[in-house]
Structures are given as C-alpha cells and as structure tokens.
Amino acid sequence: MSNPSLLILAGDGIGPEVMGQVIRIIDWFGDKRSITFDVTEDLVGGIAYDKHGVPLHDDTMERAQQVDAVLLGAVGGPKYDDLDFSVKPERGLLRLRKEMDLYANLRPAQCFDALADFSSLKKEVVAGLDIMIVRELTSGIYFGEPRGIFEEGNERVGINTQRYTESEIDRVARSAFELARRRGNKVCSMEKANVMESGILWREVVQKVHDEDYPDVELSHMYADTGAMQLCRWPKQFDVIVTDNLFGDLLSDAAAMLTGSLGMLPSASLGAPMANGRPKALYEPVHGSAPDIAGQEKANPIACILSFAMALRYSFDMGDDAKRVEDAVEKVLSDGVRTGDLMQAGEGKAVTTVQMGNAIIDAL
Amino acid sequence: MSNPSLLILAGDGIGPEVMGQVIRIIDWFGDKRSITFDVTEDLVGGIAYDKHGVPLHDDTMERAQQVDAVLLGAVGGPKYDDLDFSVKPERGLLRLRKEMDLYANLRPAQCFDALADFSSLKKEVVAGLDIMIVRELTSGIYFGEPRGIFEEGNERVGINTQRYTESEIDRVARSAFELARRRGNKVCSMEKANVMESGILWREVVQKVHDEDYPDVELSHMYADTGAMQLCRWPKQFDVIVTDNLFGDLLSDAAAMLTGSLGMLPSASLGAPMANGRPKALYEPVHGSAPDIAGQEKANPIACILSFAMALRYSFDMGDDAKRVEDAVEKVLSDGVRTGDLMQAGEGKAVTTVQMGNAIIDAL
Ligand SMILES: CC(C)[C@H](C(=O)O)[C@@H](O)C(=O)O
Ligand SMILES: CC(C)[C@H](C(=O)O)[C@@H](O)C(=O)O
Numbered sequence: 008m009s010n011p012s013l014l015i016l017a018g019d020g021i022g023p024e025v026m027g028q029v030i031r032i033i034d035w036f037g038d039k040r041s042i043t044f045d046v047t048e049d050l051v052g053g054i055a056y057d058k059h060g061v062p063l064h065d066d067t068m069e070r071a072q073q074v075d076a077v078l079l080g081a082v083g084g085p086k087y088d089d090l091d092f093s094v095k096p097e098r099g100l101l102r103l104r105k106e107m108d109l110y111a112n113l114r115p116a117q118c119f120d121a122l123a124d125f126s127s128l129k130k131e132v133v134a135g136l137d138i139m140i141v142r143e144l145t146s147g148i149y150f151g152e153p154r155g156i157f158e159e160g161n162e163r164v165g166i167n168t169q170r171y172t173e174s175e176i177d178r179v180a181r182s183a184f185e186l187a188r189r190r191g192n193k194v195c196s197m198e199k200a201n202v203m204e205s206g207i208l209w210r211e212v213v214q215k216v217h218d219e220d221y222p223d224v225e226l227s228h229m230y231a232d233t234g235a236m237q238l239c240r241w242p243k244q245f246d247v248i249v250t251d252n253l254f255g256d257l258l259s260d261a262a263a264m265l266t267g268s269l270g271m272l273p274s275a276s277l278g279a280p281m282a283n284g285r286p287k288a289l290y291e292p293v294h295g296s297a298p299d300i301a302g303q304e305k306a307n308p309i310a311c312i313l314s315f316a317m318a319l320r321y322s323f324d325m326g327d328d329a330k331r332v333e334d335a336v337e338k339v340l341s342d343g344v345r346t347g348d349l350m351q352a353g354e355g356k357a358v359t360t361v362q363m364g365n366a367i368i369d370a371l
Numbered sequence: 372m373s374n375p376s377l378l379i380l381a382g383d384g385i386g387p388e389v390m391g392q393v394i395r396i397i398d399w400f401g402d403k404r405s406i407t408f409d410v411t412e413d414l415v416g417g418i419a420y421d422k423h424g425v426p427l428h429d430d431t432m433e434r435a436q437q438v439d440a441v442l443l444g445a446v447g448g449p450k451y452d453d454l455d456f457s458v459k460p461e462r463g464l465l466r467l468r469k470e471m472d473l474y475a476n477l478r479p480a481q482c483f484d485a486l487a488d489f490s491s492l493k494k495e496v497v498a499g500l501d502i503m504i505v506r507e508l509t510s511g512i513y514f515g516e517p518r519g520i521f522e523e524g525n526e527r528v529g530i531n532t533q534r535y536t537e538s539e540i541d542r543v544a545r546s547a548f549e550l551a552r553r554r555g556n557k558v559c560s561m562e563k564a565n566v567m568e569s570g571i572l573w574r575e576v577v578q579k580v581h582d583e584d585y586p587d588v589e590l591s592h593m594y595a596d597t598g599a600m601q602l603c604r605w606p607k608q609f610d611v612i613v614t615d616n617l618f619g620d621l622l623s624d625a626a627a628m629l630t631g632s633l634g635m636l637p638s639a640s641l642g643a644p645m646a647n648g649r650p651k652a653l654y655e656p657v658h659g660s661a662p663d664i665a666g667q668e669k670a671n672p673i674a675c676i677l678s679f680a681m682a683l684r685y686s687f688d689m690g691d692d693a694k695r696v697e698d699a700v701e702k703v704l705s706d707g708v709r710t711g712d713l714m715q716a717g718e719g720k721a722v723t724t725v726q727m728g729n730a731i732i733d734a735l
Pocket of ligand 2 (some may be wrong): 202203232464465554620
C-alpha cells in the first residue's frame with residue numbers, strides 16, 4: 008500500500024510559521040514511528056494570488072482532489088483588502104471547500120484545563136467544556152445564487168441567497184448524529200425557523216433523519232439567536248451542535264473564544280468517502296492569519312498541530328496517534344509552556360513558535 | 372396640545388404580567404406628575420391569532436400607525452409552534468416592524484452594577500459595560516424575496532434572500548452615527564464582506580456616510596464572526612455597533628446575555644419622523660415570552676419598564692423622566708430586591724412581578 012498523502016497549503020500571515028511546526032511533527036512520525044506521509048506543498052490565498060493572479064491555481068485544486076488530506080494554515084491579510092471580491096484570498100479557501108464538497112465542518116470547542124483561567128468566562132462555566140459544532144460548509148448563503156451588487160432604479164442593491172436542499176441538510180445531519188453517538192449522544196440543531204423558510208426545512212429534515220435513523224440520539228432544536236445566548240450562558244448544556252454555514256461561522260467563533268483557547272482550536276472539513284474509503288478532507292486551525300504578528304515567531308502553532316491530529320483520527324484511522332499528539336500538547340500546557348497569546352500581560356516569558364514546537368516534540 | 376398616545380400590545384406568555392407593571396407606572400405619571408398618556412390596549416401574537424385567526428388584526432395595524440408610540444410585551448409560545456408560518460405569533464411583530472418601517476432597532480447591552488456578578492463572564496470583563504447595538508430591522512434576509520420552500524427536481528429546497536439597498540444601509544448608518552455622537556463617539560460596523568456581496572455594499576455605504584457627514588465619529592469595520600468573538604472576549608472595546616437584521620439578531624442576544632442582565636434589557640425600534648416630529652416607534656423588552664414561567668407572577672418586569680423609559684426619552688423628549696425611572700430601577704436593585712431570574716439557586720427569597728413593580732414605584 009502506498010504512503011498516505013498530504014497536501015500542505017500554509018497560506019498567508021502566520022500560516023507558514025505554524026505549519027512549519029506541523030511539518031516537524033510529520034517528520035517525527037517518519038523518524039520515530041516509521042509512518043511516512045507523502046507530502047507536497049503548494050500555495051493558497053494571497054500568496055497564490057501574488058504568484059498566479061488567483062487565490063487558488065487550477066493545478067493546486069486538482070492536487071487537492073487527489074490527496075488523502077489537505078492541511079491548510081490560514082489565508083488573508085490587509086495587503087489583499089482592496090482586491091476584487093473574485094480573487095480575494097478567502098475565495099481560494101471557499102473554492103477548496105466547495106469543489107471538494109466538504110460539507111461537514113467539525114469544530115470542537117474545548118477548554119484546556121491549563122487554560123480555563125484564560126477565558127473571559129468564569130472558570131466554573133468553561134472548565135471541562137467539550138462541545139462539537141458541526142457546521143454545514145458547502146451551501147447556504149455562502150454559495151447561493153443569485154448574488155452580487157446590482158443596479159435597481161437609481162441605486163444599487165446587494166443580494167445574497169440562502170439556499171438549502173433536503174439532501175444537503177440530510178447529509179450534514181447524519182454527520183452530526185454519527186459524531187454524537189461517539190460522544191455525549193446529544194444533538195442540538197440551530198436555525199431561525201421562526202423567520203426563515205430555509206430554517207423550517209432545516210428543522211424538518213433534521214427531525215426526519217433523527218426519527219428514521221437515529222432515534223437513540225437525543226435531539227433538540229433551538230433558534231440561533233437563543234443558541235448564541237445559551238452558548239454564552241451555559242455552554243456545557245451542549246454536546247453536538249449542528250447548524251448552517253453562516254450561523255455556524257458566528258456560533259463556532261463565539262464558542263471558540265469562550266473556551267479561552269482560541270489559538271488552540273483545530274477543525275476538520277469532511278466530505279464523502281473517496282474510492283479508498285477515506286473521506287475527502289481538509290484540516291485547518293480555527294484562528295485566522297493574524298497579520299499583526301506574522302513573521303515574528305510569536306504565533307501559537309497548537310491549533311495547527313491539533314488539526315494534524317484530527318487528520319490522523321478522521322482521515323487515517325490513527326486515533327491512538329492522534330491521542331498521542333493531543334496528550335503531548337496537554338502535557339506541554341500543564342508544564343506551563345506558553346506562547347504570547349496564552350498569557351496575561353506581564354505574566355512571565357513567552358516562548359516562540361519554534362520553542363513551542365520543540366516542547367511538543369520533546370513531549371512526544 | 373393633545374396628550375401623548377400609546378398603544379399597548381402585551382402579547383403572549385409573560386407579556387401581560389410585565390406590561391401590568393408598566394401600566395402602573397404610566398398611572399403614576401398621571402397621578403404624581405400630571406403627565407397623562409392616552410392609552411389603548413390591543414392584541415398581538417398568539418392571543419390575536421386565538422381571537423382573529425391572524426397574529427395582528429388590520430385594525431390594530433392601523434392604530435399602531437396612528438399613535439405616538441407602541442409598547443409591546445412579548446409574542447409566541449409552544450401552543451402556536453405548529454401553526455402555519457404565515458400566521459405564527461412572530462409574524463405579528465414582524466408586520467409591525469415592516470409596515471411602520473422601524474428600521475433602527477436600538478438594543479443597549481448594559482451591565483447593571485448590582486448584577487455584574489450574575490454574568491457568566493468575569494466581573495472585570497462586564498462591570499460598567501454600556502454598549503448600544505443598532506440593528507437594521509426592516510430588510511435583509513427577514514423580508515427579502517424570493518423566499519419559501521419549493522420543489523426542485525425530486526426534492527425540496529428552502530430559500531431566503533438577503534437584500535439591502537444603498538438607502539436602507541444609509542439611513543440605519545445615520546442612526547448609529549447620531550447615537551454615537553451622544554455617547555462614546557465610536558461606531559463599529561459588522562458584516563461578512565469577505566463572503567457576501569451584500570456585506571461589501573454595506574461596508575461601502577457605511578464608510579461613505581461616515582466620510583461625508585460624520586468624519587468626527589471614529590469608524591471601524593469588523594467581520595461578524597470576529598464581532599461575535601470580540602463581544603465574548605472584551606465587549607468594552609465597543610461603543611455603538613451597527614449591523615444588519617440577522618447578524619443583529621444573534622449579536623444583540625449574545626451581548627444581552629453577557630451582561631448578566633437579560634431580564635433587564637429594553638429596546639427601541641425607530642422609524643422616520645411623523646408629522647408631529649416624533650419618530651414612528653415601538654418599544655419592547657429584549658427577552659421573549661418565557662412560556663415556562665408565564666402566569667406565575669415570577670417574571671421580571673424591569674426590561675419592559677426600561678422600554679417605557681426609552682419611550683419617554685426617544686418618543687417624548689422626556690429624558691429627565693426616563694432617567695428618573697432608570698434611577699428607580701438602579702436603586703431597587705442595589706437595595707437587593709430580586710426576581711427569580713436575578714438570583715443564583717438557593718440565594719434567598721425572590722419577589723413577585725407585582726412586588727418588583729411596587730418597589731420601583733416606591734423608589735419613584
Ligand atoms: C475566511 C472566511 C471565508 C471563513 C468563513 O467565513 O467561513 C472563516 O471565517 C471561517 O470560519 O473559516
Ligand atoms: C421573535 C423573533 C421574530 C425576533 C427576531 O428574530 O427578530 C426576536 O428574536 C427578536 O430579536 O426580536
């Protein structure tokens with residue numbers, strides 16, 4: 008059997024720095040565990056635009072379709088703010104999601120014990136928190152047509168379209184129920200069925216999938232505004248949350264921030280199984296490209312490293328190795344190793360990106 | 372000059388209970404301050420559906436257009452969950468907003484000193500917090516066409532349309548800048564201009580209004596997902612936030628919850644000036660109809676009372692009287708008077724809705 012293959016797209020801002028540490032861990036697996044990945048690297052985002060005039064070259068797209076998993080760093084930066092919408096760095100990422108049909112975006116919001124104090128929430132509200140947000144990633148208002156800015160009478164109008172088919176809702180609901188069975192067995196589905204017809208269909212299909220195939224999982228429905236509130240009030244009431252692309256964008260960011268562990272959180276975007284049984288997959292940290300600290304060796308590589316751990320688990324069925332990486336991260340944190348983002352002002356000395364990588368490799 | 376006129380729509384759930392206390396305060400103004408309001412009462416929401424088969428009767432709509440201000444309690448409840456979308460209780464509220472053209476929804480998120488401990492956030496993060504969210508309320512995905520559930524091939528698709536014209540963005544931006552000038556002089560505008568063209572237009576128009584007519588106000592732009600994060604991390608960085616209907620729905624609920632004062636927060640929905648110079652206006656608490664505690668005299672009437680205070684300020688130019696009501700609420704809270712929602716489990720004895728009303732009237 009051939010080696011598992013990875014396409015690394017480090018992207019912009021702190022992307023290359025944090026991805027550098029992941030590459031070292033991949034090497035560690037080759038050296039110490041004789042697990043060799045076939046790694047190719049390529050460009051996405053602003054850096055791809057600089058070279059090719061597009062934020063994702065067709066050849067890169069082609070390669071992404073062929074590998075077992077894509078690892079992505081981050082895209083975007085102020086340098087690209089004034090680019091035309093169609094070639095903005097984000098379009099590269101959105102094209103990957105769409106063309107690989109990565110419909111289930113898994114975003115764990117987990118509070119690391121060593122960091123519970125770091126949240127803006129009270130310790131008792133977040134300590135031990137471990138929820139999973141499943142965000143639909145290939146449809147909804149991100150991709151619906153018609154869209155654009157049009158002339159109408161003597162002014163312009165900006166239009167986007169929220170659009171969900173039954174089968175799009177069905178498949179992401181299944182992902183959520185499957186995950187729940189391996190966790191706390193509870194799913195909360197969020198929409199605005201009180202004001203949006205697409206929300207009515209969403210609620211109905213999620214309920215139907217539940218009743219037909221997952222009656223053993225506890226299912227509840229919540230309006231997304233109430234969901235935002237409840238995440239802030241008592242996030243531990245949730246196990247798995249399933250929601251659409253746009254609500255998922257806001258809710259998962261809020262949830263990530265609440266944990267106090269934003270620089271720590273990974274994500275997996277999964278599609279349908281390929282011929283080899285592995286799902287199409289892309290892994291990326293939840294945080295962005297942080298242009299303000301890029302190139303200064305200050306960035307926290309943990310979210311990117313934990314994204315690689317998710318790849319081990321979801322793409323390569325290497326749950327034990329994933330756990331090994333996660334445990335190494337836990338250990339390093341409880342030893343008190345901290346990048347700047349994990350410290351309060353005036354609280355001791357921050358390590359660099361590479362030093363954090365060193366510590367994690369030592370702990371492995 | 373004729374008396375100022377009010378239409379009271381107490382609605383469903385705890386609506387009538389909390390509105391009962393507002394009516395007592397209106398009476399207090401007549402008795403003690405010789406300020407008489409012409410009050411009429413009518414139905415909205417589920418209770419209107421029960422009587423008329425629609426959540427807002429045309430006669431009520433007509434009356435709402437004529438009075439100086441509408442005071443609304445809350446709408447909705449499980450009894451109405453299975454009603455057709457077109458006659459759900461919420462449609463009554465949405466019709467009022469739309470036909471009165473109440474485009475600027477002002478939602479203060481304020482942390483009451485006496486309640487700072489009650490937030491799920493750390494005290495230092497919320498103590499003294501005072502931000503104002505200005506939510507566009509008459510357009511966007513709440514009202515855009517096409518909308519509905521349609522057959523397509525052999526499945527159904529749910530569709531809603533986000534739609535903003537330049538003039539819709541322009542007018543709500545002006546409301547935000549005007550408010551900022553009377554507060555901290557800072558506006559942060561939130562959208563998803565990185566993925567939605569309607570967000571691009573939003574950003575552009577807000578910037579233009581700023582540059583042309585409010586260059587003295589500090590303006591920043593933020594993606595709405597980052598906004599959700601930043602509200603959770605350090606809400607005091609904001610003064611006025613302006614955003615669209617749907618983002619405003621989620622963000623203002625999250626912000627309200629963060630203050631720990633959800634049962635305390637009022638809102639004003641304002642439209643264009645009428646012939647008498649007063650804006651079309653509707654005032655309502657941010658909280659919902661709380662069917663689980665309805666009819667038990669447990670509800671906290673403060674949000675509804677503070678909504679009346681907003682009416683005094685924004686509709687009747689009675690800022691001093693508004694302040695008098697707000698100070699009475701502050702006093703009662705610092706005296707330790709608490710409805711159940713303002714107490715931790717096992718923390719002493721809660722007062723009833725009426726007792727809270729008594730305390731506030733005594734403090735006046
Ligand atoms: C970068 C941007 C296009 C993206 C999104 O809106 O989906 C990001 O916020 C995310 O959550 O992954
Ligand atoms: C009741 C509902 C229609 C309403 C909304 O979504 O606007 C509510 O959540 C609000 O925020 O006022």
